Amino acid sequence: MKIILQRSKCIGCASCAAICPELFEMADDGFSHLIGSNKEGENELLEIDEAKAGCAKEAAEVCPVQIIEIV
Ligand code: F3S
Numbered sequence: 001m002k003i004i005l006q007r008s009k010c011i012g013c014a015s016c017a018a019i020c021p022e023l024f025e026m027a028d029d030g031f032s033h034l035i036g037s038n039k040e041g042e043n044e045l046l047e048i049d050e051a052k053a054g055c056a057k058e059a060a061e062v063c064p065v066q067i068i069e070i071v
Contacts (some may be wrong), residue, residue, distance in 0.1 A: 001048055003056050005034045006067035008042040016059040017066060023048070023056055 003023065010031040017032060018022040023046070027033040037044040048056060053070065060068040 001050070001053060002071055003034060003037075003046045003048055003060075004038070004069040004071065005032060005046075006042065006069075007031060007033070007044050007066055011065055011068045012051040013064050015062040015064070020055040020059040021063050023052060024059055 012026070012030045014026050017026050023035055025033050025035055034044040034046045037046040056070050060070055
């Protein structure tokens with residue numbers, strides 16, 4: 001399973017980093033960064049295992065602009 005962060009649409013609310021700090025951090029530019037991810041165009045992608053899925057889902061739910069996707 002993987003997380004996709006549409007970083008170019010991030011408004012910097014920081015809820016993802018607050019609720020799931022093992023996967024998300026706020027970068028120096030004020031927007032979210034998916035820790036250890038790869039870039040794909042304007043998105044960031046990270047493969048995760050089931051154990052981290054709960055945290056990732058909470059972050060996806062809490063994001064006000066709904067730019068975190070788990071597939
Ligand atoms: Fe950005 Fe959404 Fe996180 S707006 S800082 S990805 S909660």
